[in-house]
Amino acid sequence: MNQKKLIKTAKLISLILRHKPETVGLTLDSKGRTKIDDLIKAMNDYGIPINRELLLQIVETDDKTRFIIDGEYIYAAQGHSIKVEVELEKKEPPDILYHGTATRNMDSIFKAGIQHRNRNYVHLSSNIETATKVGSRHGEIIILIVDSKRMHEDGHKFYISKNNVWLVDQVPKEYITVQYS
Secondary structure, eight states: HHHHHHHHHHHHHHHHHHHGGGGTOOOOTTSEEEEEEHHHHHHHHTTOOOOHHHHHHHHHOOOOEEOOOOEEEEEEEOOOOSOOOOOOOOOOOOOEEEEEEEGGGHHHHHOEEEEOOOSSSEEESSHHHHHHHHHEEEEEEEEEEEOOHHHTTTOOOOOOOOTTEEESEEEEEEEEEOOOO
């Protein structure tokens, strides 16, 4: 399979495991997992050709490390818009974290902070490069600096996913400054 098709298939798997398992007739367990064989069968039943070898190739080469394989199960590391009990490690964050977003979101962010909206958590990055990559998918980009040290000291809980994405319920506006280039 060529690289373009691999990326397209990875995005579809992400959609299934993070947002819409019903797209291929799947139901995830309470932790957001499904059996690998069930995912393969469901995708093939819906006309999306995939086998175990290809699925493992997608998981192993995914630059965002979105997927976790645990024995006979596969699940998304984070980023769900459906309610699941993903195993997250509660952890003290670094002093500063970053959030890439589109400039069109700035009015609402200056009013209400960064909200998780249709996701379960706000996603933060430990470096500007990752925040830039994430934010660039949404239009003209702006990088926000989050004073995560002060947030943590003020009682906000931070989690880190298995693929090293920092997660928090929300980022109130008083902890945000704008990164100007």
